[in-house]
Amino acid sequence: MPIEIPPPTDGPHPAQEETGHMLDEIVLLESSSLRASVAGRDDVLDKVKELALSPDGLHATTKDVAAYFEVSEPVIRAVIHDHRSELQSNGYRVLSGEELSCFKQLSGIQSRSRSVGIFSRRAVLNTAMLLRDSIVARQVRTYLLDTERAHSTEPVDNLIHRLKEWIDTRITDALAHHPAAPADAGAARIAEDIVRTTIGTAIVPVLNTAIRNDGDQRARIEALEDEVTRLQRVLREREPAGSADALDAMSTYQFTQHIARLCRRDGCDPVTVTGGHGGTGADIVAYTPDGRRVVVRCTPHTPATVITSGDVQQFIGMARLDHKADIALLVAACPFTRDALLLAARHDMTAVHRGLLEAWSGGVKLQAFRH
Incomplete structure (x- = not known):
């Protein structure tokens, strides 16, 4: 007899998902602890657009950050003024004296300013979590929240819970059809037969299917890994001589x-x-x-x-x-x-x-x- 597991009825409505996403973003804008918990995911910056960095490949100036978020430099300075300590904890620094001279030499900056603020990638991501009116910053927050959800531990699939409920129902129904059995040994024997039958006709096929699917997935993954290795080799052969790789x-x-x-x-x-x-x-x-x-x-x-x-x-x-x-x-x-x-x-x-x-x-x- 095929398994007929009832569909889930308690999943979130699309409107609820959209509202939840909006609430997540509001919490991200307001909660320094939540921002701190995801501050290391600066890879999401590259998913939105390219971030211009100084020649050391590690820092961006205030001008670079303003250009990335498509806002004016005064807007970035206002964020620094309001959240300086948080940005500093994520790599924002103000260079002056010898450090500034060294940085100007390395980056080719011709400015005569006596100090220059520089952002690490982590500090740029931190800025994205603080800028309310930048479309680019909002796109970064969206990628960030989606990435965080993908990496978070998800609850056990509802299919398992529904399968358990279905098995419990079958056992209860089967016991109800054997009222004349002795209270102890008979009930235990009936329950054992039901469990054996249920395992043989329902659970084992499901597990076999899962094992087969797992084998197929592993084969596909291995094939993909081989293809990735081949493509990486081709790219290395074709890439410019001075690229990082x-x-x-x-x-x-x-x-x-x-x-x-x-x-x-x-x-x-x-x-x-x-x-x-x-x-x-x-x-x-x-x-x-x-x-x-x-x-x-x-x-x-x-x-x-x-x-x-x-x-x-x-x-x-x-x-x-x-x-x-x-x-x-x-x-x-x-x-x-x-x-x-x-x-x-x-x-x-x-x-x-x-x-x-x-x-x-x-x-x-x-x-x-x-x-």
């Missing part, structure tokens, strides 16, 4: 040759790849069209690599004293520490960090090479 995939030799090509592209001649000598050598020595000597050290990407102030100090000494460099470039496809960037700025050394390297690879000429 391409840089990460380069060997030390390939990375050095790539930097040498960029120097030649920007007019340096001759360009000599020396290969370096341990911690004191230069990887590339080149000359700009106006005769300035360029000394380059190259550090490709590895998961554990980070450029510290000690690395910068060692390279500055080697480049200036041993190689008489007019232009010193420390090129790395990995992060620089804050102290390393500040030290490089103080000693007029160009720290070509990951974000700047991607821009250079994409056709932007380094400030150090310009007359």
Whole structure:
């Protein structure tokens, strides 16, 4: 006998879902604790539109944030004024002094302002949860709430509850049809027979179907994973030489040759790849069209690599004293520490960090090479 499980009657009406979504957004706008609980989901920003970042790939200025949300800069400043501590907890900072000089050098900002506010991606998302009258901010909140629902733990499917109720009803009905059975042993035997029959005719087929479906799904997933792997390989073969994935995939030799090509592209001649000598050598020595000597050290990407102030100090000494460099470039496809960037700025050394390297690879000429 086929299972006939009654359809659910207590699901939400579409109007209720829309109202619930609206209430969620209102709560998000009003509740700092709710905003804090989803502050890490800054990936939703990219689902709405591209966020312009400074060359370090980590920060956006007030102007960038205003452009992203399609509002004026005074609107963003008003949000900062009203929620400064919350934004600061999510990465908003005001740069001044040496930090500002370093940031201007890295990002190419020509402003004479004595301070600049910068937002982390997390702080930009925080701003989206505070801006009431921006269409873009509302779209971000919609994606955010939908993503949060998708990741939240959902209750057990109503089908299981209805199947349980159906089995209980069948057992109760069957017992009602055997009134003459002895109270103890007879009732127990009847109940056991009913349970066995129910399991054999209803539950086992359902489980078998679920197992078959699970196997089919696993096969589809494996096929999709194979296809994704193939497509990723094709994309890596076709992607620009200076893209993030391409840089990460380069060997030390390939990375050095790539930097040498960029120097030649920007007019340096001759360009000599020396290969370096341990911690004191230069990887590339080149000359700009106006005769300035360029000394380059190259550090490709590895998961554990980070450029510290000690690395910068060692390279500055080697480049200036041993190689008489007019232009010193420390090129790395990995992060620089804050102290390393500040030290490089103080000693007029160009720290070509990951974000700047991607821009250079994409056709932007380094400030150090310009007359």
